[in-house]
Amino acid sequence: MRLKLAKEGLELWEGKQCAQGLLRKRLWGVYFGQLYKSFCFYLPWCWLDHLSLDNETGMDPSGIRIRPVSGLVAADYFAPGYFVWAVLITNLARIGYEDKNMHMAAYDWRISFQNTQVPDQTLTTIKSNIEVMVATSGKKVVVIPHAMGALYFLHFMKWVEAPAPMGGGVGSNWCARHVKAVMNIGGPFLGLPKAVAGLFSAEGRDIAVARAIAPGFLDKDVFGFQILQHIMRMTRTWDSVMSMIPKGGDTIWGGADWSPEESHECQGSKQKNNYTQATGGNS
Incomplete structure (x- = not known):
């Protein structure tokens, strides 16, 4: 079972007068190039208004609803010729995977991680999807987060085992029972x-x-x-x-007067030399 997290397309469900006719059209994602020609080039301020969040609530402004695209199509391609997950999806399909055992976890990457729970219960949805995948297959899931998705899934693992109502309230061993491995791709943990x-x-x-x-x-x-x-x-x-x-x-990045690399000693080569000396004596 595979679960993928990545920055996916965002589509319009409610907007201002300047966005009339763009219901369920992507404001970010696959069709951005086409949208740019018909919308962004002539009304760029309108596009910016719809993708911006309210400074006080951190959510969509009043009268605007932007939601993440759902399904595998959400992040297979970012733009024509610019693939994200398409190659991995294709290769997994060749070895027997399909949409029943391969799921794309969609989330609104603009808002804070905890606030993704507010508009459409995203954290709860991910939890439910993982539980269904485990129940139907009898196997734990392998999660493949990309970029910000790595940080988001880290937040999810903390949230799901935290007490309700701020967390999932499912106990401290939920991740151990449902997640086999997490394979981060380009996660910006620092x-x-x-x-x-x-x-x-x-x-x-x-x-x-x-x-x-x-x-x-x-x-x-x-x-x-x-x-x-x-x-x-x-x-x-x-x-x-x-x-x-x-x-x-400074512990990680150093300061104005020093760099962490200056005092770093490569333990790998030292261990290799010790191993060579040990094996050399036995030969």
Whole structure:
């Protein structure tokens, strides 16, 4: 049994007047390129308004409902030609997996992990899906989180065994009884420097690449406003970004006067040398 967690597509279920005709259309995900041509290019401020969260509640603003896409199609491709889980899904299907024993856990990656429980009981849904998969197969599940999904599943494991009402209230051995293994892919457990850049300036590697391809494009008044400034304001409303702020302090990252690598001694080579000397004496 396989359970996957990743940043998936987000679709519109309720919006403002400027988003009329976009019911269940993706504002983030597979059809973003098509949506950009028909919506974002002409009304970029409307797209930003719909993806932004309320500064006080941390949820969708009044009159707007954005929900994660469900099913395996939620994150097989991010955009045409840009696969996320498609290759893994294809290869698992070749060895007998299907949608009965392979599940994509959809969650709204913009809001705080605990708040994903508010609009659609996401944490409870993941718990129920895992329990159904274990009950139908008689085997524990293997969870494959990607990127932020690794942090989200870590939160889920703490939540599911925490006492109700703030947690799942199922006892301290639920994970041991239902989860065989967790295979994290690119989990930012110590945070991401890009998260800091996004909060302070919206600059990042992708922006640098865009500037190299089209110098001056992002600095022009192409969209009728300063695009990076508004993207920065939008990302600042996403509580989930705070979960990726680098953590660990000087112990992990070092300080102005030293780096952790300077005092690090490779134990692997030392053990290898000891092993070579020991085996050499016996030969």
